[in-house]
Amino acid sequence: MPPFPTTPIARLTGHNGIVHAVTYSSGSSSYILTGASDRTIRLYNPLKAPPDSEAPSASSTYAPGLVSKYSAHGYEVLSLDVDRDNEKFVSTGGDKTVFLWDVQTAQTIQRWSGHNARVNRGVFAGSADSVIVTGSFDGTVKLWDTKTRNWKPIMTLDDAKDSVTDVAVFDCEILCASVDGRVRSYDIRMGGCEVDVIGYPVTSLAVSKKGTEMLVSSLDSAVRLIDRTNGQLLKAYRDDAFVNTELRVRSTLGLNDSVVLSGSEDGMVFAWDLLEGECLHKFRHAEMREVKGKGALNGKEKRKKDIVSAVAFCPTRREWASAGGDGNVVVWGM
Amino acid sequence: MAYKRQRPPSPSAAQKRSRGEAKNVTVGTALPPDEEGDDGAFVPxxxxxxxxxxxxxxxxxxFTGGFSAGYFNTVGSxxxxxxxxxxxxxxxxHKDQANAASxxxxxxxxxxxxxxxxxxRQLETAQGFASIGVAEHGANDGFFxxxxxxxxxxGVKIAQKMGWRRAQGVGRKVRRLARLDEAMGVASGDATSEHTFAPTDACTMVPLAEEVRRKGLGHRPEARLARTSEKEAASSPSLVLTSLGNSTTSIKPKSVQAKNSSFGVGVLNDTGSDDEDPYELGPKITLNKSIGKEKKFKKPSKFPKSAVAGHTFLTKRELVGSALSASRPPHNGKTPLNGFTIATQSLETKRKFPPPTIPPGWTSARSLVHTSDMQSFPSVADAAKxxxxxxxxxxxxxxxTLLPGKSVFDFISKETRDHIAALTGKTDLPQGLGQSASDGYQAADQAQSKDLWKFVPVLDKAVAxxxxxxxxxxWMPYAENQKKRARYVSFLELKAGLKNxxxxxxxGVSTSxxxxxxxxFAHAAEVFKPSSGIMASRFISSASTRSSAAEPGSSLLRQPAAVPEDPAxxxxxxxxxxxxxxxxxxxxxxxxxxxxxDVKSPxxxxxxxxxxxSKATTAEAVSKSSMDEIRHLTLVPNPQLPKTLQGSVPAVLAPEYHAIVDVESNEALLTERASExxxxxxxGNDADEDDD
Structure with a gap:
């Protein structure tokens, strides 16, 4: 069992609202891209943002570590995904439009509007990231072609009976999690869709590196690891302090798929051992420290700002990031 | 600037002659060609x-100036x-001409x-300038x-529309001799014949009041007449409509000043008219020399009835009297017109004579017939009663012969007849026979069906x-009434074109x-047709409502029936x-x-x-209409199809379409090569050898 990174090494400040999306850049994963409800997307260099950095008082000055700011969204930014050569990224949000950005020029390359409601998630898919898969509140998953200027989606998957909260892609399979309590896996190669009933509205979806397991967060305050080959439950991860009943909280796999990491509605971050299912660490995002013992809020009542809505694990280093309702992103390392 | 007639771009053959040549055969010598004018001949x-x-x-x-816009058609400025x-x-x-005159x-x-x-350029008066008083007065003094x-x-405008002209009188046209002498000053009695003329302009008269001539001794009405009339005309022109036109002459009172007479007439005084006798002696009495009606207008009459309006002289007592009459409440709430008084005596109407009295004892020669027998005849209605x-x-x-039709009582049952008899109290009603209708009238609804079609509401085929x-x-409405649901379904089928x-x-159900x-049903079909698009994802159809109201004691609040949970x-x-x-x-x-x-299609x-x-829709290939067709085929259960096929048509048939592909083996490769x-x-031979 490798040691888990528990020390805050950077604090990315500057956002004015809840940070809904955080993702590492591809390749060396040296940058962090964040999207927040203040309608901006920010690109940070975590190395230049010490943990004691504070948000600048004037909004015009750049926060420490801030590399670039991308503003075209008219509503909150809900998801981000960087393509594999770090040239483009996709962002989605409340404006029903899928934005494809050029990282260098900070301009949108293409905007697709076809969803009827806010777009919860947009990810790259296909060979050479030629497809963008988006899941929306309107209950559809749309697949957009980045190679042509076609404004229409290649395909619309409208099997979901409710809002699609998360989309994951593994090889030639598109996985969609929906509030109707189901995860649908569309296999493009074989042509078929497997529906796994989770039973509770699903908020987050992640696929292991092997692709044989998927991590599913649902609104019964549980994170489940499901075998994708037969739909059986491998492990359920819970904790007394772990709350996820009404908000979208992301979970992820980390450390070469040995750790399950999830945010929580009360401002905590939980790390479970994947195999054993026991809670390894608890972190308080706002206070940037690890919590031992019960870890419950000591008399403090839960506030909306306390939510840790997104977590991201660095694919290359022992490092992860948690994004919270206070507008800050904390990067944790060894 | 089309001063010159336009020429055709290329002259026709007829025009291609030299300039001065005569085009027509003329008598006499042709005029020399007009050098300046344009005679229409072709000029290059x-x-x-x-x-x-x-x-x-x-x-x-x-070199001589180019265009003529120079200084006075010359070169330069x-x-x-x-x-x-x-x-x-x-x-x-115009930067340099900032101070130059534009x-x-x-x-x-x-x-x-x-x-x-x-x-x-003309000097004109502004329109709409209101004049005060009468125009004639203004015309007198200079610029006014x-x-x-x-x-x-x-009134003048209306009269003009009706054909009246200025300086004409109002009324029928008068047939008279033309009066040329006034205009031309020549005697024209013999030269003219009679024509119809408009009557001469005349003053309308409003007789104010009957003049009671109680003038004292030494009163000279003529002497004061001019002054009063002048005053009157000046002060109150609106009181009297003096003339319809605005000719000054007609209302100007004739000067009462006697003409100065003198012996002889100077050359300057000679008007050229022969009528006037210059050597006339005696007091100059202007006699009316004209003929006809205008006589009384030309000369102011002495008699008050024909006097020009406004000339009446009212005594104080009369004024008081008229004031009194004016103060009296008039019969229709209006004060009488100026100068009028309300009549105190009613006008004498035609006398009516009473009918002649019939002398007593007179009897008519005609006698009325049987006045006494009239009562014995009953009216038809009474007789019928x-x-x-x-x-x-x-x-x-x-x-x-009896009519072929039957009575109502032939068809109603005995009970009904008895019921009617009991209600009306009439016992003599014919017996109810309770017959069934004859063949021609058997099925009223069938006969009417043609008319009934028009009552069937319109519903879109797709909606149905x-x-x-x-x-x-x-899910389908009318769950509580299966028969009604069946009718609903049959209606939908009719509208969907499955039935006709x-x-x-x-x-026993009336047509209405x-x-x-x-x-x-039509409305229900509109309402309950499946919602499409994103609305479909927003609603789920409610559970069917079992008739819980029928059960006694059940609360009015309807508990939603528990949806059977998905086993999954x-x-x-x-x-x-x-x-x-x-x-x-x-x-x-x-x-x-x-x-x-980068994968092969499944x-x-x-x-x-x-x-x-699949519910997934792609943006390519199949057109919408064909999609609809396919959808219709699959969704609408076809009664012709056997039950087993319905609903699961595609699922069952789908595998049959595909050839089974075995990736491991390739038939084409495995089969033996045909013999050489x-x-x-x-x-042929050569092809094979060439390859080798």
Missing amino acids: VWKQTVTDEQGRRRLHGA KEGWVPKTFVSSRTNR QRAEDFMDEEDLAEAAES GLFVIEQDTV SSTLDAKARASLLHE AAALAKGAAG DLPERLD VWVKELHE EQAAKLSMYGAMTRSKLPFHPARLLCKRF PEVPTHVDNFN DLFKAIF
Whole structure:
């Protein structure tokens, strides 16, 4: 069992609202891209943002570590995904439009509007990231072609009976999690869709590196690891302090798929051992420290700002990031 | 500036003659060709000259001035040539002429244009300038008339529309001799004949009051007449409508001043008229010399009745009297017109005479017939009332053949007849026979069906099909009434084109109720057709409402019936993930998607079937209409199809379309190669040898 990174090494400040999306850049994963409800997307260099950095008082000055700011969204930014050569990224949000950005020029390359409601998630898919898969509140998953200027989606998957909260892609399979309590896996190669009933509205979806397991967060305050080959439950991860009943909280796999990491509605971050299912660490995002013992809020009542809505694990280093309702992103390392 | 007639670009053959040649055979010597004028002969373009209206040359040669817009049609300007730097008007317009006078239209006019402009300029009075008082007065003093606009009164305008002219009288046309002497001053009695003329302009008279001539001794009415009339005309012109026109002469009171007479007439005084006798002696009495009616208007009469209005002289007492009469409340609430008084005595109407009195004892020669017998005859209605016969009895009395039609009582049952008899109290009603209708009238509804079609409400075929499909999918209204639901379904089928007979109608249901129900069905189909698009994802159909109201004691609040939970969900709630919670949906990715993912399309892609089966829709290939068609075929359960095929048509048939592909083996490779002889027979020898 490798040691888990528990020390805050950077604090990315500057956002004015809840940070809904955080993702590492591809390749060396040296940058962090964040999207927040203040309608901006920010690109940070975590190395230049010490943990004691504070948000600048004037909004015009750049926060420490801030590399670039991308503003075209008219509503909150809900998801981000960087393509594999770090040239483009996709962002989605409340404006029903899928934005494809050029990282260098900070301009949108293409905007697709076809969803009827806010777009919860947009990810790259296909060979050479030629497809963008988006899941929306309107209950559809749309697949957009980045190679042509076609404004229409290649395909619309409208099997979901409710809002699609998360989309994951593994090889030639598109996985969609929906509030109707189901995860649908569309296999493009074989042509078929497997529906796994989770039973509770699903908020987050992640696929292991092997692709044989998927991590599913649902609104019964549980994170489940499901075998994708037969739909059986491998492990359920819970904790007394772990709350996820009404908000979208992301979970992820980390450390070469040995750790399950999830945010929580009360401002905590939980790390479970994947195999054993026991809670390894608890972190308080706002206070940037690890919590031992019960870890419950000591008399403090839960506030909306306390939510840790997104977590991201660095694919290359022992490092992860948690994004919270206070507008800050904390990067944790060894 | 089309001063010159346009010429055709190339002259015709007839025009191609030399200029002076005569075009027509003329008698006499032809006029010398007009050098200046344009006689229409062909002139080559280079010989043509452009002239202005006055015939002067408009264009000069380049060395003689070019265009004629110079100084007085000459080259140069008033100041001569002044060097200037060019200033582009594009960026800074008239920059150097900031203080120079701007150009006016006059700057470009020659003397003729200026004269024309001066001529066209007129001094005019402004419109709508109100005059105070009468126009005549203003006209007298100099400039005042300039600023007064004579505006006709409405009455004058109306009269003009009706054909009246100014300085004419009102009334019928008069036949008389033309009066030329006044205009021309020549005796014209013999030269003219009679014509109809408009009556001469006359003053209308408003007799104010009967003049009671109680003038004292030494009163000279004539002497004061002029003054009073002048005063009157000056002070209150509105009191009397003196003249319809505005001719001054007609209302000006004739001067009462006696004409100064003198012996002889000077040359200057000679008006040239022979009528006036210059050597007339005696007091100059102006006698009326004209003929006809105008006599009384020409000369102011002494008699008060014909006197010009306003000339009446009212005594104080009369004024008081008239004031009194005016103060009296008039009968219709209006004060009488000025100068009028309300009559105290009613006008004498035609006498009525009483009818003559019939002398007593007179009897008419004609006598009335049988006045006493009148009462013994009953009226037809009375006779009919008292008659005990019914229609049949009367018919038999009159030996009439019975009508083929039957009575109502032939068809109503005995009970009904008794009921009617009890209600009306009539016991003599015919017996109810309770017959059934004859053949021609048996099925009223069938006979009427043609008319009934028009009561069937209009419903879109697609809507009907969609509502039907929704019903087939699981939910349909009228769950509590299966018969009604069956009728609803049959109505939908009719509208979807699956049936074509009239919607079913219950026995004993009136047409209006039936039509109402059909309309309800149509409305229900509109409402309950499956919602499409994103709305479909927003709603789920409610559970069918069992008739809980029928159960006594059940609360009015309806508890939603528990939706039977999906077994998969139940399993998931119990954490029994696995086979229970897993299901498979068909999914056919678009070809482009497969291309983007660098995979081969899934083997089972029959191109036209792949879309309707899965809910996923692609943006390519199949047109919407054909999609609809396919959807219709699958969703609308076809009664012709056997039950087993319905609903699961695509699922069952789908595998049959696909050839089974075995990746491991390739038939084409595995089969033995045909013998060389066969190849040789087909392709010939050389082909094979060349390859080698």
